[in-house]
Amino acid sequence: MRIGIIGCGAVGSLFAAHAAQLDDIEVWAYDISQEHVAAINKDGLRLTGVEEVHSRPTATTDPGALPVLDFGIVATKGMYTRSAIEATAHAFAGGAVCSVQNGVGNEEIIAEYVPRVIRGTTFPAGRLIAPGLVQFDVAGATQIGPFEPKPATMDEVESLAAILSRGGMETIPLGDARGAQWTKVIFNAASNALCSLTQLPHGRAANNAEVRWVMDRIIEEGKQVAAALGIEMEKDPAVLLEESIPVALDHKPSMLQDVLNRRPTEIDQLNGGICAFGDETGIPTPMNRAAWYLVKGLEASWRLEEQ
């Protein structure tokens, strides 16, 4: 069985390194970073932090080098979904492709290029600290299920979940994975956007009464959009937020890391995604919209300084 990790950044590396520990699974990692790919092929891929893992997936920057693959796991940032799947779709002509990305809207893009799609939501987090080396910050489960408009079979979903779980990434197959996805999207829309705008780490932002007021409204709007889509939440994101404070007091969410490094953010897939589905269902989303505009404005401020 062959698996391809499309986008081998922090999250992609967590999946690649774990799965490559299995003798019966061949793992390919596609990424555009020359240094990272070269380091993986030379010394293997290492995870350090909540768990130490060292394994040897085959990495490449050349999509043409990918063999025929049974499963794909897309783990790029949302703004690179289209270019990544466009380049690699040929390898999945007979396979099923799963998104483990942040936000909503990625599966829709993937479905334009491959026949069978799996909706995924993952909680583990980390950051790339050197080529071939990833800091594994937060462990957690991944939930996957068929993407309704262009679904993979439930057998495929269960097969992928079994492989990933065996490799050490706990993965739960679900008939309907939308509740899990929206729970995380709404949680992230509140946390990532507000941490980015205040430059406070997750728990400290949520502990600030002023910031929390805005977070609570972002969550409320998101829940209304999800309800209008007929999605039953896996867990109330407001409860999730409350529980996450002590666990992630000083955790810098990925978008804050992007902001601190002046990289484009995934705001279009998070708050922007909630707004898009809100428009579709006629639910007003003023607070998500404000957060979306403000992070866009923040990104624009860097371009202005570069001029």
Place this chain on the structure above:
Amino acid sequence: MMSFVGWWPELVKGPDVSLDEVCIIGAGVIGSLCAVHLAREAQVSILVRRQEHARDLNEHGLTVSGKSNFTSRVYAVTDAAELPDFSLGIVATKATQLEEAVAPLKGRFGDAAFMTIQNGIGAEQLVARYGDWPLISSVTFMSGIRHGDHHIEYELDTATWLGPYQGTSIETARDVGDLFVASGLEAEVLPDVRPAQWSKLIFNHAVNSVAAVTDLPHVALYARRGRPSDLGWLVAGLIDEGKATAAAAGVELFEDPWEMNVEAVTTGQTDSEQYAHVPSMLGDIRAGRKTEVEFITGALVGEADRLHIDVPLSRAMYQLLRARDRSYDD
């Protein structure tokens, strides 16, 4: 270097205007621009906080460059007890420093009229806490850049709008307006400043709050509403909430704040192709100072609450700005 120490009060009286002794309270950008210009027509004393600031002004005078170019003599003190008499006091501190600056004037200068020139709303009431002086209300659109304690650049030579507030007549306001114009500043006298004050309040609320949260100077993006994620939508949303609040307060706006926004970013008032003015709240954030959020966005949200107007976007900005200000308390 010329020294102006000790010239006060021997200076010959200025031209024959009724307001021939003016005191400027606070010499930041707006206070300095007022002081340097008005000193051509009146004796100008300045109340500042820092000794070095006062010493520097007394030694070198105050120089303006940019839209005006000259140096004026001024008399600066840090102790209100040393202020000479004046007939017009212009309170030009930041709104956040107003009370601290005006409190020492309590019970004094009974013959003077006072004019407030702060951003936002509520400055007049704060001054009135310390004396029953006749009050003139004003809003200014001029802007400048400080290049040190005794050099101010006159950036935007846009008008100051002023009018009677309490205990003053339109005639007093006209005298002040005439003084401004005679000294080289732009001024417009209005029977009621509230429409202008609210126009600027709403404009400032939208532009300053977005700038302070995003770190983005006031540029064309603030007026762009092409794509769904364009920042102009947020600015327009904030302005609409402000307009609904003004309407509920019975204030008919003098200018449409959205048009003010569009004009500011498209006409290139700074002579540069890309108008990239740094709004004052963003300037404060960048310098690690407290912002005037309570007098601008806070005042607007407070009015909206009082009038039962729903302003979710404005409240979100208020919360975010308070979160930023709070971080400087640590």
